[in-house]
Amino acid sequence: MEEDPQLHPTLMCEAQVVRMMRTFPEDAGIQVWAARAIEKLSADESYGDRTTRRSLGQAGACAALVTALVTHCHNAAVQTTALRAVCSLAKGCPANCGIFQDADIATALIGAMRTHAAHAGTQVAACMAMASLVSAASSAGVNCAVQLATVGATDALVAAVRAHIQHAMVPKQALYAMYTLALRCLGPADVALPQQLLAAQVAQAVVAAMRTDITEQTLQAAAASAIEGLVQHNDGGGAAAIAQQFLDAGVGEALVEAVAASSPYGAAAHTLNALTALVHHGGSAAQLLAAGGAEAIMAAVGRLCTRGRALSPVVQFGRARVLSAAMKAIAALATKAPADSARLSAAGACQVAVNALKYNISDDCLLDLSLKTLAALVTAAVSHSPAVALSLVTAGACEAATATLNAVLLSPSGSSNVLTSALRAICGLSADASAAARLNTAGAREAVASAIPRCSNHDDAAQSARLALDRLAVGAADASSA
Numbered sequence: 001m002e003e004d005p006q007l008h009p010t011l012m013c014e015a016q017v018v019r020m021m022r023t024f025p026e027d028a029g030i031q032v033w034a035a036r037a038i039e040k041l042s043a044d045e046s047y048g049d050r051t052t053r054r055s056l057g058q059a060g061a062c063a064a065l066v067t068a069l070v071t072h073c074h075n076a077a078v079q080t081t082a083l084r085a086v087c088s089l090a091k092g093c094p095a096n097c098g099i100f101q102d103a104d105i106a107t108a109l110i111g112a113m114r115t116h117a118a119h120a121g122t123q124v125a126a127c128m129a130m131a132s133l134v135s136a137a138s139s140a141g142v143n144c145a146v147q148l149a150t151v152g153a154t155d156a157l158v159a160a161v162r163a164h165i166q167h168a169m170v171p172k173q174a175l176y177a178m179y180t181l182a183l184r185c186l187g188p189a190d191v192a193l194p195q196q197l198l199a200a201q202v203a204q205a206v207v208a209a210m211r212t213d214i215t216e217q218t219l220q221a222a223a224a225s226a227i228e229g230l231v232q233h234n235d236g237g238g239a240a241a242i243a244q245q246f247l248d249a250g251v252g253e254a255l256v257e258a259v260a261a262s263s264p265y266g267a268a269a270h271t272l273n274a275l276t277a278l279v280h281h282g283g284s285a286a287q288l289l290a291a292g293g294a295e296a297i298m299a300a301v302g303r304l305c306t307r308g309r310a311l312s313p314v315v316q317f318g319r320a321r322v323l324s325a326a327m328k329a330i331a332a333l334a335t336k337a338p339a340d341s342a343r344l345s346a347a348g349a350c351q352v353a354v355n356a357l358k359y360n361i362s363d364d365c366l367l368d369l370s371l372k373t374l375a376a377l378v379t380a381a382v383s384h385s386p387a388v389a390l391s392l393v394t395a396g397a398c399e400a401a402t403a404t405l406n407a408v409l410l411s412p413s414g415s416s417n418v419l420t421s422a423l424r425a426i427c428g429l430s431a432d433a434s435a436a437a438r439l440n441t442a443g444a445r446e447a448v449a450s451a452i453p454r455c456s457n458h459d460d461a462a463q464s465a466r467l468a469l470d471r472l473a474v475g476a477a478d479a480s481s482a
Helices: 013-022 028-042 051-058 059-073 076-090 094-102 105-115 120-134 138-150 153-163 170-185 193-200 202-211 217-232 239-248 251-260 268-280 286-292 293-304 312-338 339-346 350-360 362-384 388-394 397-410 415-430 433-442 444-455 459-481
Strands: none
Touching: 013 051, 013 251, 028 051, 028 059, 028 444, 051 076, 051 094, 051 459, 059 076, 059 094, 059 105, 059 312, 059 397, 076 094, 076 105, 076 120, 076 293, 076 459, 094 120, 094 138, 094 312, 105 120, 105 138, 105 153, 105 350, 120 138, 120 153, 120 170, 138 170, 153 170, 153 193, 153 202, 170 202, 170 217, 193 202, 202 217, 202 239, 202 251, 202 312, 217 239, 217 251, 239 251, 239 268, 239 293, 251 268, 251 286, 251 293, 251 388, 268 293, 268 362, 286 293, 286 312, 286 415, 293 339, 293 350, 312 339, 312 350, 312 362, 312 433, 339 350, 339 362, 339 388, 339 444, 350 362, 350 388, 350 397, 362 388, 362 397, 362 415, 388 397, 397 415, 397 433, 415 433, 415 459, 433 444, 433 459
């Protein structure tokens, strides 16, 4: 007998929606209506306010959506709207992600992608749902990621990119989902992953997506994030093999083109970070340099990070983000390919690193990265290229490093990381006779001596300071006897 709706006057809207789904499970129209209502209810609250999402989950919405996906597996409208609702319910709500996992959302989601492979809307909704599920805090996101990977998420995402390579949204959402999946479920020694990625031809799919529109910033950012995630978050024995797969697929040239076309608020930092990940985690630095990596980095810095007047905080943040990514890329290339450091220097890396130290003296992170980049260039110069040491001196590295150290010493709460990096940079520079003379003229000897009391809890900094003092003393003696 049908229940009298008057018996339930206090049921909340959330419970009413779920009740409709359960009462009419075979009615595709009602399932679409209910999924849209769930999406709307979830989307109307802020990311941090999970009250409605939790209420829907507790009322049974998560399980009802999975049931709808399974029951109407051949109905694209149900699949698309239900997956959009899954995305909204899972976003920022680990409790709902746990419920979805228990209901086996992974099998239903990947099934939807395979059954409706030609339907772009379903693919976009599935990719967005996957990213929301995997991005959940705590163990819920990790568990969902592992569950999705086990039932074939990687193959499904690659298939989506290939089938809809010219679509405006599918590749970028698939690549972003690939990135979130890599962040969550790749272990440091997932030795089987390179073979899985090779079999799925992930590298070729990512590069193909990049080349569809090298100027499309969100697409390039998603592709670069996927590259970084797959390489950087599998930093065990498989990282080098994965990086090489990307390089063999032509990612070096694609990244160089993407950097050249990037904007400070678009893909610039993402593409530079991807390049760094490839170099640092086993990729061939020489191969990336041959593809024009050094020239692309310096050109991007010159184009995007030139300091102007009256910059807004938003503009400053965007430029500092790009500059920080550029510092990491230069340092990685100098460290991994010291024999090719002359190419970095010729492209302007020494001047760029020195200028970065002057960009914003209150940005400790950027100062630390810039000093580490100087140190990496110095190390490469000492071992392989005296010309690079001369470029550093000419660019004002000695004066900039000394000024940075003095600025840290003037602040009682100065960053210990910046202090250590400044001392290491000065120590490295002091190994060159001409640089030691410039350092002494800039007052580095006195600054280093003043820094020693601040190094009591930092053995590396203290060791660098003592070695720098010895080298500077020798340089001063040589200069007085000349």
